[in-house]
Amino acid sequence: MFWLSLVLVLVNFNYIQSYVRYQPEQIHLSLGDNGRDVVVTWSTPDVVGESIVEYGIGEITLRAIGNPGGVFTDDGIEKRRQEIHRVKISNLEPNTIYKYRCGSRKGWSSVYWFKTLPAGDSWIPNIAIYGDLGNIEAISLPQLQKEAQNGMYHAIFHIGDFAYDMEVDNGRYGDEFMRQIEPIAGYVPYMTCPGNHESAYNFSHYRTRFTMPGGNQGLYYSLNMGPVHFIFFSSEVYYDSQYPGPQRQYNWIVDDLKEATKPENRAKRPWIIALAHQPMYCTSFNQDDCTVSRTKTRVGMGNPPKYGLEPLFYENGVDMQIWAHEHTYERFYPIYDYKVLNGSIDEPYVNPKAPVHIITGSAGCEEGHDFFTPKSPEWSAYRSRDYGYSRLKVYNNTHLYMEQVSTTADKVIDEFWIIKNSHGPYNSL
Ligand SMILES: [Fe+2]
Structure with a gap:
């Protein structure tokens, strides 16, 4: 009887184990190491051991194979398993719509599409930018979903704080978040950097679920789009x-800026925009680092402080710094070390004498809005607590446009141009 029971248990166990879930889900795109590569990343609840993207122009005729993840x-309690798949598609035609599906011989996704970036440096990047988007209270999501599918953007930049948080419920929050952004990220490259909400298990959900260029697990990298060199980095190293500290990333930024500011590169891509999660400046009514004057990302750490980024960005003529973390939108006058360095009294953003900072952390999450200090200091130009996101459009080497969409008010609530006749170190202007 014992042996019969054991056999029945084993048969039953095997029967249960024979259920498999191989269908692709959480499909999202990112830009590869150059403008002609796109990476497709997705998840399967069970381990498939095979990662394929089939794609083509008009018809699906081509195939790319990746390394199964x-x-x-x-390191959660439940040890839920899944497989994250990544496939790089290379040598794509510029400015071309491709159809694709991803999966394996055990299950395929629906057919999606994306449009590749134009060739060269003289096109007009159009990008949606925000941080702090959660599963719950994701107020900006519907509008972004429609705009992405209508082909409005070349890329989406999400600068930290996802899902709130991806590790919650043994990663089910992360799965849910990736499903919620699929109507955006399945069609438009979704570029990211980490925020404080990704810290669990040494940022393992962030590092594994996204595929950013540069070989540094998506923590810091740069990419070129039209006349812009974008530098994404992690404020969390501070x-x-x-x-272990910010030195490794700092050295990488020094090297990246050295390359980007070579005269031949700056002539092609004069705009340099740095993005990370926790801001150097803010006027929020809280205890965050940016509410005090010696922000770590700004002045550095230790005694004497090292690895401060504000002097590095100033000396290299970085044009803009875009942040999130505060659940607000805030635009600042050109600023260096708390000094406003406007282009002129009437035209602060025409030939500004310091970088322009923006906070856009109000996409919507369960933590709601942040509050501002009652009095706005002279270096803060515009503030809003509305939910929303930013749109960046860089027209050419001299003209950059940015606007803030309030999804609360369903309209554009702030817009500005930065106009520069030349780009370079501010201390030599
Ligand atoms: Fe944050």
Whole structure:
């Protein structure tokens, strides 16, 4: 009887184990190491061991094969398994619509599409930018979903704080978030950097679920789009004790700027825009680092402080710094070390004498809005607590346009141009 029971248990166990879930989900795109590569990333609840993207112009005739990711579990209690798949599609035609599906011989996704970036440096990047978008209270999501599918953007930049948080419920929050952004990120490259809400298990959900260029697990990298050189980095190396400190990233930024500011590169791509999660300046009514004058990302850490980025960005003529973390939108006058350095009294953003900072962390999440200090200092130009996101359009080497969409008010509530006759170190202007 014992042996019969054991056999029945084993048969039953095998029967249960034979259920498999191989259908692709959480499909999203990112830009590869150059403008002609796109990476498709997706998840399967069970380990498939095969990662394929089939794609083509008009008809699906081509195939790219990636390396299966193997088992992904975080260090949570339940040890839920899934497989994250990545396939790079290379040598794509510029400015061309491709159809694709992803999966394996065990299950395929629906057919999606994307449009590749135009060739060269003289096109007009159009990008939606925001941070702090959660599963709950994701107020900006519907409008972004429609605009992305209508082909309005070349890319979406999400600068930290996803899902709130991806590790919650043993990663089910992360799965839900990736499903919610699929109507955006399945069609338009979704470029990211980490925020404080990604810190669990040494940022493992962030590092594994997204595929950013540069070979540094999406923590810091740069990319070129039209006349702009974008630098994405992690503010968390200054704040999270899981990191040994900011020196490695700092050295990488120094090298990246050295290359980007070579005269031949700056002539082609004069705009340099740096993006990370926790801002150098803010006027929020809270205890965050940006509410005090010696923000770590700005002046550095230790005694004497090292690795401060504000002097580095100033000396290299970085044009803009875009942040999130504060659940607000805030535009600042050109600023360096708390000094306003406008182009002129009437035209602060015409030939500004310091970088222009923006905070756009109001996409919508369950933590709601942040509050501002009652009095706005002279270096803060515009503030809004509405939910929303930013749109950036860089027309040419001299003209950059940015606007803030309030999804609360259903309209554009702020817009401005930065106009520059030349780009370079501010201390030599
Ligand atoms: Fe944050």
